[in-house]
Amino acid sequence: MSNTFSKAADSVPNTQWLPVILLWVAGISAAMQFAKFSVSFGDLLVYYEMGPTLTGASLSAVGVAGLVFGVSAGMIASRVGYLKVLVGALMLGGVLSFIQATLPTFHVLLVTRVLEGFSQLGVVVAAPTLIAKLSAPHHKSLTMGIWGTFFGVAFAVCGWIGKQLLEEHGMTTLFLSHGVLITVIGVVLFLVLRQNSVLDIAAVVGNQGGFFSQMARIYRNPRALLPSVIFxxxxxxxxxxxTYVPSLSGDAEGNKWMLIVLPLISTSGTFIAGAIAQYVFRPQKVALLAYSGLAVSALVLSVSVNGSIWFSGLVCVMVLFLGMVPGSALAMIPTLARNPGEQAQSYGLMAQFGNIGGTLGPPTFATAMAAYGLSGLVGLILCICCFGVFFSLLAGRIKPAV
Structure with a gap:
């Protein structure tokens, strides 16, 4: 991997806020590929009559591309060009949403979901790399914190506006609206960024070597690996x-309230972490703080009384610390990466590891809770926090790229 282009060469004196916000909206539109099927899951069950297992597969199929091709997507983006990959991914997402709006056969729908995974992967690799390039050094951790909120915001918007569209106009309108949104943001970004000198392709292409040798080099590179492991x-x-903690409250009304509030608290934690990483601590210290706070709040939760206001408050604190982790991990990448190519590969690796965690986490926690209840949940969180603290300390020993 070429290190010809220094971080100074990739920096801009002033953050270009309009393109940064548009790229954030692109991330939201890509995350809606998950959220739109989440809010319409019941309607999909009724319409296709395929049962919860196969219908659930249509929800999770988007993650397959990231699970398998996360690292290679970063490598491809660094060679083809980030703007090309981003706009192409958004256009692909629009076409697939328009196809879904016709309510095709279930097998065609499942194919579109797998292909949407490539669309989503292209966005989550290219967009944060472009945000980092368009951000001044004194704003990069902050803009990464903003970027890290895109997933939670997408679910909040779909849960609000998307659910209303679904109830009043049906699945066709929901999918059609998403297709319009993701296509329009793709066109707007192309028009806004196509002549932006900061995104000159010459600044991101180098002699990167063979495909498999480069892939092995990415996995061995602690600057790319450690933020992804923390994530x-x-x-x-x-x-x-x-999913599981709200049900432990023992209060149906409290359970419903936490299902709405907890994702928003997690999103707030992500933004707060970006701000702290920008103005107070290095991102590695923010990750250390987040995992330490999560461990302490989980310990206190284990001795609290279920159903009490104290229990609900502790859960909110725990989720706030948990939400700080992605903000710190995302802020580490532009801090540690030595050039935009390395940044894109880090985001690709993060997408891959994120899909691994999302796949393994729920069954692991379900098994622990089935066997030991709240103690199983807390014990597993404490084990995870030990690993999180260890790798945060390890990342803290790496000097920022210059």
């Missing part, structure tokens, strides 16, 4: 905590 332990935990 892995977050994805192992988040979905399970959001």
């Amino acid at each position: 892995l332990f977050y994805t192992l935990t988040l979905v399970s905590v959001l």
